[in-house]
Amino acid sequence: MDRQKYTIALLGGTGAEGSGIALRLARAGHRVIIGSRDADKAARACSELAGLAPGAALSHDANPEAAAAAQIVIMTVPHAGQQKTVQEVREQLAGKILVDATVPLVPPKVARVQLPEGGSAVAAVQRLLGDAVRVVSAFQNVSAHHLRDLAHVPDCDVLVCGDDPEARETVVGLAADMGLRAWHAGAIANSAATEALTSLLIAMNMRYKVPGGTGIRITGLEETAEARRT
Secondary structure, eight states, X not given: OOOOOOEEEEETTTSHHHHHHHXXXXXXXXXXXXXXXXXXXXXXXXXXXXXXXXXXXXXXXXXXXXXXXXXXXXXXXXXXXXXHHHHHTHHHHTTSEEEEOOOOOOTTOTTSOOOOTTSOHHHHHHHHHGGGSXXXXXXXXXXXXXXXXXXXXOOOEEEEEESOHHHHHHHHHHHHHTTOEEEEOOSGGGHHHHHHHHHHHHHHHHHHXXXXXXXXXXXXXXXXXXXXXX
16 A cells, blocks of 8 residues: 655654664655754765665755654654754644654663653653644664664564554554554553663663664554454
C-alpha cells in the first residue's frame, strides 16, 4: 500500500541515529532535510547520505529553517540539548507532529536507567509545547548501526507513544516505510518505559558483546494485527 510522502526535518540528523533514520526515510521516497547548527557538518552528512541513497530527495539547513519547511519534525539530539533545540524551533513546530527519540542518558553511566524528574524526557517536551504541537515518542530502541545498513532488516520493534492517536498512526506508517514494525504503545507518559529500555539494552550489549546492538520484539500481536487488516 502506498502511503503519503512527507517533507521531514531531522534535527540532529548529523548524528548516528538521526542519519540512519534520515537515510531510510529518504530511500522510501520522503523529502528529508538534515537540520543542524553546524552548516558544514550538515552538508557533509547530506552528501554522505546522498551517496548511500542515489536519487533521494535530501537537503540540509539550519534547524529553524528545516523545521519551518517540514510537515513532520524528528528530533534525535542528545538529552542535554533537547530543551534548547525545542526552544530554538518552537514557533516552527506549531500545528505539526514532533517525533522525539530522546533518551535521558547520563554519561558515563549510560547503562543505568536515570529518568528525569517527571518520569519522561519526551513527555516533558509535550508539556512545554502544549496542545499546539502533537509530540510522539519513537525510535529510542533501534540500533543506529542497523539503520545505516540498508541491506539489514532491523530485528527490533518500534514502540510509539503519544496522546494523539492519529499522530501515532502517522509515525507507525513512517516506521513501516523504514522497514520496521511499529506498535501503538499508549499515551506520551508511557515514553518513560521506552526511554528506560535503552539503558537496559546498552547494559545487555555490554554484557553479551552484541555486534550492532540488541533490539526488542513484541509478541502475541501478529494475529490480531492481521485480523484488523482483513
